[in-house]
Amino acid sequence: MSDAKPYQVLARKYRPETFADLVGQDAMVRTLTNAFEAGRIAQAFIMTGIRGTGKTTTARIIAKGMNCIGADGKGGPTTKPCGVCEHCVAIMEGRHVDVMEMDAASQSGVQNIRDAIIESVAYRAASARYKVFIIDEVHMLSTSAFNALLKTLEEPPAHVKFIFATTEIRKVPVTVLSRCQRFDLRRIEPEVMVALLRKIATAEGAKITDDALALITRAAEGSARDATSLLDQAISHGAGETTALQVRAMLGLADRGRVLDLFDMIVKGEAAAALAELSSQYAEGADPMAILRDLAEIAHWVSVIKITPDAAEDPTIGPDERVRGRSMATDLPMRVLTRLWQMLLKSLEEVSLAPNSMMAAEMAVIRLTHVADLPTPEELVRRLQDAPPPPKGGGGGVRMAPSGTQTNVQSGLPASTHRGPSGPSAHGAQTAVALSAHALARYETFDDVVALIRAKRDVHLLVEVETSLRLARYQPGRIEFTPTPDASPDLAQRLGARLQMWTGTRWGVTVVNDNTAPTLAEARDTTATALNAAAVEHPLVQAVFKAFPKARITAIRTEAAREITAEAEALPEVPDEWDPFEED
Ligand SMILES: [Zn+2]
Missing domain, CATH: 3.30.300 (GMP Synthetase; Chain A, domain 3)
Structure with a gap:
């Protein structure tokens, strides 16, 4: 017991120490390595990227590299700081006199930064090779601080280096930007993140399943720090192998396969089944907000697969789910997906405001089952064109009403057992889609x-x-x-x-x-006009309007120019407030 080391959180314990440790930032590491090797270290660097991508960590590594003297005390600037010399150690612990870390977001920071820069650039470094100013959230600096900074950047003393970090590069004055070497730190790709987490888990002697790691990766949205913290929580849960089930419970997520089931029921208009499934996921501890967020994520994911089939090859998604995603992408028209996405965003807002989040989620699911199943005008036209002529007396071979309206929705409502508070809020899990490289x-x-x-x-x-x-x-x-x-x-x-x-x-x-x-709009206009004429003339269209008094064909326009972007508008206009009970 006495020789047990104090517990150190994983995010700190596995914080990168050298350039080689910086996972997923290969481009930056290569550029820096070349510059260091050529002896051309920039006067000022600026790192930008979302939170948790390692901006300040990178800044410290650069500061170490500039000032490292090696284990023998004789080394020069290096991209492989030794980590043991006095400078490396002091910088990593944030207590080196010549390496000043400042946060421009803090109240006191701004004045101090200005004074510190003006005063200390005049003097040589106390013990290190370079005086290094690390300024976090640099976009928050006041105009006077930026002016002081600019003066220094214009006539930089050789012994002073600046390393800036910011989440909002656009707010940094161009005059400052133009004097910095800029690095955009990327979100870490899922493959890289899974590998990193696996490495840490192994080093910790912790057992965790692949799908559990995939869930953590998805929830971390590209931030190594968030992913490591989540891993820390997950493996501290107890002895034995950490499973996806445990991680899901930790994140308040429902089983992804079951969310896909729910999504499937919704797009098929099976309201009663969808409500029962929602209710059962809730009973098992899933947060209604998290379920809706997952549904929105699936709508987004399936849409992306439709455009970029490679997106299905996400390592954080299981093989069964990939197959299902691909088949949904084939089956579902883009307009239905776009409409679902919009409605889910709206529902998320409603659920977050509702006094009883489960009831709001149920209402959202009921509404979704109705709208998702409506045929789009395009489908309608296609069906009408393919359909045999209607028998006398109306009706015909086209199914007019969505199947959802035939379900007795009222009886499908589960007993109102959802009075409790909503579950723990979950981390949003947005699949980061990589549209780069190849x-x-x-x-x-x-x-x-x-x-x-x-x-x-x-x-x-x-x-x-x-x-x-x-x-x-x-x-x-x-x-x-x-x-x-x-x-x-x-x-x-x-x-x-x-x-x-x-x-x-x-x-x-x-x-x-x-x-x-012709422009795309002109080309489409020609087609739309032809379609429109065909559609309106068809006798069945009249029947459609009779059965569907609230539906209008709004997609086919003669003035395409300003309208084309609103894909979703092309759906029949069904008011969101549509009362599913009114047809009973
Ligand atoms: Zn060193």
Whole structure:
């Protein structure tokens, strides 16, 4: 007992100590290593990225690398700080006199930072090679502090280095940015994260199943620190192997397979079954908010698989689920998925505000089962075109009403046993979809590019691309087009920049003259007009409107230009307040 070391949280114990330990940040590590080896260490660095990607940890490692003297006291700047010399040790413990860590987000910080910088740049480092200022959340600095900083950055004394970190790079003045070497720290990819967690678990002698690690990875959303903390909680739960079941309970999550079941029931309009399933997951401890969040995540995931089939290959998702995801992506029209997503977002808000979250979740599920099952205007037209002519007296071969409305929803309501408080709040689990690396292979046609813009929800760019771009030539990575007269002059440049940002690969986007191909909107307009004419003339459409008085065909427009972006609008307009009981 006496020789037991004090317990150290895993996130601290396994905090990276050298560049080699920085998982998932290969590009940055390579650039830094080259710069150090060439003896060209920048005057100032700026790290940006979401919380938990290791910005301050990286800053400390760089500070160590600059000041390390090696175990023998004779070494120079290095990317492999020894970790044992006086400087390494003091920096890692945050108590080196020449390495000043400051947080611009703290009240007292701003004034101190300004004074500290002005005063201390005038003097040489006390014991280390460089005086290093590490300033966290640098975007929070006051104008006067930035001015003081700029003065120093303009005429930097050789013994002073700055390492800035920020979650909001856009708020950092360009004058400062332009004097820094910038690194964008990425969310850690699921594969890398799972491997990291496995390594830590093994080092700790802890047993944990693969699917439990996958759940933790998903919940951590790319943050190594969050993932390590969750692992810490999970393996401290008790003896024996930690299972997915335990992790789910810890996170307040329902079984993913069962959430998929629920999703399936909803899209099939099986209201009673969906309510029973929801109720049973709740009884087993799942938080209604977490269940809805999972449903939204599935709607998003299936949509992404539809556009990018590779997205199904996420290592945090089990093989059975991948198969189900792929088949849903094939079966479900994008409009249903988009509509589900929108309604789920709205429901999440309602559930978070409702006094009884389970009741609100039930109402959401009832509503979802109805709307998800409505045929879209496109389907309707297709069905009508395929259908045999109606027999006299109305009716016909088309099923008009969603099956959900035929269920006696009232009897499907579980007894109201949900008076308790909602379960523990869970960490949002959003699948981080990687659209990078082997990016170009996924953009075989220009349609794939448009789908990407849509998936990224850049509505402004989407409208421009659909209405102002006459495509001349396309190959993955290269786009040539003639702009319409009213096109924005920097469209090519912005499109290129966006695609590069999203795919991680350079795109050549050039303007050529005299191409007269129709824009996407023009092409669609032509098709829509034809469809519309066909649809309206069909006698069955009249029957549809009779059976479905609240449905309107709103997708087929003659003025496509400003409307096209609102995919979801293309659904029959069923008010969200639609009362499922009114048809009984
Ligand atoms: Zn050292």
